[in-house]
Amino acid sequence: MSSRVKFLNKITYIVVFVWTFIMFVAGFVLVYKNYEYANVLAKHEAVVSVKKDLAYRSWVASHGGVYVPITEKTPPNPYLSHIPNRDVNTSDNQQLTLMNPAYTLSQMMQDYSQLYGTKGHITSSILMNPKNKPDEWEAEQLNIIEKTKKPSYKKAVIEGKEFFRYISPLQTKESCLKCHAFQGYKVGDIRGGVSVSIPMQKYYEEAYSLSSINVLIIFLIYLLGLFLISYGRKKAKEILKNKIKDYEQHIFSLVNIIEKRDSYTAGHTQRVANYSTAIAKEMGFKEDVIDDLYRACMLHDIGKISTPDSILLKPGSLTSLEYEIIKEHVVVSYELLSKVDIYKNIAEIVRHHHEHYNGAGYPNGLKGSEIPILSQIMTVADAFDAMTTNRIYKSRKSVKDAIVELNDLSQKQFNPKIVKAASKALKNIKVETTITQRPKTKIEKERFSYFYRDQVCGVYNTSYLELVLTYNHTDEFDVKCINVINLHNFNQYNQQNSWTKGDRLxxxxxQRLLKINTSDFVFRIHGDDFVIINKTHFTLDDKLSSLEEILEDTGIYITYKHFDIEEDDIKNTNDLEKLLQV
Structure with a gap:
């Protein structure tokens, strides 16, 4: 996988994390706010309840208390016995008792608690009625509100249930002195407080219900967000992959053009990629690593675009200078690939695929573990392909023999672990036997002639004759006879008429030899002699007159010899030279 795809995945993971965090925080905040709002509502109810109690108490106080019939529920208040006319009889003999503000409020609070669960209590630090004794929290708050003269509140647990507790200071007024003057209170004094305890359960139930709806909505939004992120990632990945695919198609087309410069290298990168993939799978590499290796193999020779044709296409041995020039292709490959973002991760693999395990390779002379492991795999695959394909001066090896050679070079040129894996992975590989560096088509032969064509006559030279004789009876060559044509007195002609006219002749x-011959295998040797090779036996007896016509009035005459390649056991130019000297 390219670095851009990996970067896209990384960004996607970050976006998903951020989105998850945002949704979690949003859900948490909403739930928190719902429960906080429950406290606000509870406080609001408490304030309203206390204000209602204080308003009711104020009304009773403004009337100096109220008289009510004496009943079991409203007996005379013993704590008001100091007040004259606490109990009175009506004209119809009905007994009434005085209920001061505290007495009426206390009964009203009791009834309200039974109906709605809200606990109300009137309390004081200086008691007239023991029922108004403050509990622990109320006692603590009374000390505070006596100083601050402001309400106080807190959530607390009463009998195992949570309540919102609120207490408001009870300020002494003129109307209060009727009942409380004897306690020493003066107008304006804080003589106690009115407290209320609101049960939180109903508010928590509402908060829970609302929070459940909020969480469900948040979760649906979260899922929608994940879907959009996933869809966006998918589309971005498709766009990126299509862009990379288009780019790679252009690059691979360039590689294909480079390969077409040389008949041998055509298909070489694909074969190396296939061999490398097989080896990497045998070694247990992951799919994304194998994908990087495959792409590196497909581009490992792209640097040959800078190699001159005179070196790249040279079928013979390279000079030391030419070898140094062709070695530069790995550096050029690295420089090209490292500047392209999608190939940066494979540039190093390509750079070191000609390093040797013992440090004798190039470009940096790395050895052992210093060489990237994927480069080492490519090195083995590259060598295996070279061993199993025909070269100009070296026939291909069988798969079995190639594996033997790989093992012979283990610990030297190749990593022994990779050789072991290659021996297993490549043992059943089917190698195309027609792969060769030797020319087959007319175009390939013409390109080949750059190195083997005689510059004066346009026919082949002695080097190519050596090649044909050496590799006769192969897929490329199968010739049976040789005609050697000697031109006598040619030096005299040159001396008399100039070398330029001699070259024209x-x-x-x-050209006449090419016309009378049934094949295109015509060679110039020894300066002024020619060789014709044919796949069928061919003599010049009936062709001499046509040849002698060219040499008329030149003083040059012709002799020729015919040889059967198989009978005369001609395997190279040395064998031919010996026969000519007989």
Whole structure:
């Protein structure tokens, strides 16, 4: 996988994390706010309840208390015995008793608690009625409100249930002195407080219900967000992959063009990629690593775009200078790939695929574990392909022999672990036997002639004759006879007429040989002699007159010899030279 795809995945994970965090915080805040609002509502109810109690008490106080019939529920208040006319009889003989503000409020609070669960209590530090004794919290708050003269509140647990407790200071007024003057209170004194305890359960139930709806909505929004992120990632990945695919198609097309410069390298990168993949799978590498290796193999020779044709296509041995120039292709490959974002992660693999395990490779002479492991795999695959394909001066090896050679070079050129894996992975590989560096088509032969064409006559030279004879009876060559044509007195002609005219005559003579020959295997040797090779036996007896016509009035005459390649056991130019000297 390319670095851009990995970066996209990384960004996606970050976005998902941030989105999850945002939704979690949003859900938490909403739930928190719902429960906080429950406290606000409870406080609001408490304030309203206390204000209602104080308003009721104020009304009773403004009337100096109220008389009510004496009943079991409203007996005479013993704590008002100091007040004259606490109990009175009506004209119809009905007994009434005085209920001061505290007495009426206390009974009203009791009834309200039974009906709605709200606990009300009138209390004081200086008691007239023991029933108004403050509890622990009320006692603590009374000390505070006597100083602050402001309400106080807190959530607390009463009998195992949570309540919102609120207490408001009870300020002494003129109307209060009727009952409380004997306690020493003066107008304006804080003589106690009115407290209320609101049960939180109903508010918590509402908060829970609302929070459940909020969480469900948040969760649905979260899922929608994940879907949109996933969809966006998918579309971005498709766009990125299509962009990378298009880019790679252009790059691979460039590689294909480079390969077409040389008949041998055509298909070489694909074969190396296939061999490398097989080895990597045998070694247990993950799919994304194998994918990087495959792409590196497909581009490992892209640097050859800078290698001159005269070196890249040279079929023979390279000079030391030419070898140094061709070695530069790995550095060029690295420089090209490292500048392209999608290939940065494979540039190093390509750079070191010609390093040797013993440090004798190039470009940096790395050895052992210093060489990237994927580069080492490519090195083995590259060598295996070279061993199993035909070269100009070296025939291909069988798969079995190639694996033997890989093992012979283990610990030297190759990593022994990779050789072991390659021996298993490549043992059943089917290698195309037609892969060769030797020319087959007319175009390939013409390109080949750059190195083997005689510059004067346009026919082949002695080097190519050596090649044909050496590799006769192969897929590329299968010739049976040789005709050697000697031109006598040619030096005299050159001396008399100039070398330029001599070259023109040689070219004209060579062209006539091409016309009378049934194959295109015509070679110039020894300066002024020619060789014709044919796949069928062919003599010049009936062709001499046509050739001699070219040499008329030149003083040059022709002799020729015919040889059967198989009978005369001709395997190279040395064998031919020996026969010519007989």
């Amino acid at each position: 040689l070219k004209k003579f060579a």
